[in-house]
Amino acid sequence: MSNSSSIKVLFFDVFGTVVDWYSQVVREGHALSKKTGVAVEWGEFARKWRVDGYLSSLLKISSGEMDLIPTEQIHRIKLDALLAEYGIADLDEKEIANFNRVWDxxxxxxxxxxxLHLLRPNYRLVPFSNGDLHCMIELARHGGLQWDAIVSADFFRKVKPDPTIYHDAANLMRLSPDEIMMVACHAQDLVGARRAGMRTAYVTRPLEYGPGSKPELKPEDFDYEVKDFIELAKKIA
Structure with a gap:
């Protein structure tokens, strides 16, 4: 197990690690079904919106195939396509825009x-997300998340797990990478952070993609593997 004594800052992945996107999209989707009368398998809808929309766009941005655009715009492009695919037509622009902001x-x-309360006395707590600054602020306000700062990938005009972005983020904090621990429920993010010299903590989120979803494959072991933030706090106190 890694020694945590030199760690000064904890970076947190946000979507899936800190916040539960699946349940909220499904919940608001059911409300739309009641209004429109259109029956939709909202779990499937949510996963497509996340994987085929947002995550696929990040891959295109990372490869240079697509320019970095605001998170809200990435979500709206896929939402428009999904509304057409599922035959949800009885929504005006205000309603569509509001549903798109479910990610806030x-x-x-x-x-x-x-x-976070248990971790705060010993560490600076900072989200480090591919979601843009606007989205991170809205999520913090909505969820009562008391961060010490916010670091967003759009600061650097690139996205995780670009191998250079973790160094960029460490430089922004005026720290060496080994003074930072990346906390995430996504192995790919942690592999990128480890290669940049950061410590790593894997948090298991078995319900990120909804009930019955397959557990993520981890290609390697990380410094810590915990079931939640409370267990992490106890291990690195």
Missing amino acids: RLPPWPDVHEG
């Missing part, structure tokens, strides 16, 4: 507030 209203997982 995602609730923290149940352990997050207590975990």
